[in-house]
Amino acid sequence: MAFQYWNRYSDFLINGEQTVVPYVPIAQKSTDIAYIYKVEQSRLDKVSQEYYNSPYFSWLILQSNPQFGGLENNIYDGAILIIPFPLLPSLQDYKAALENHFYYYGR
DSSP states (O other): OOOOOOOGGGGGEETTEEOOOOOOOOOOOTTOEEEEOOTTTOOHHHHHHHHHSOGGGHHHHHHTOGGGTTOGGGOOTTOEEEEOOSHHHHHHHHHHHHHHHHHHHOO
């Protein structure tokens, strides 16, 4: 099943103004996939396409690999990335973590 673009930033609009997008940890699952990143060959939009049939979820992969500071350029050759899998439960985990963050820290 191919997923369309999901505007995750809509959760961070207050009175039409964009607010800070917080980092929220996503719990790892036994179904997650370990992927070896190859500089000069790998790109997160391509990895997203390969595993999710959509190039729009590279942000979710970065969210699950906080050691790289949210920037693909920080990923070194041979790094093992965690690919949250399958997509729908991973998005639900992200939304739950985000709601938990909002509960404790506000919007």
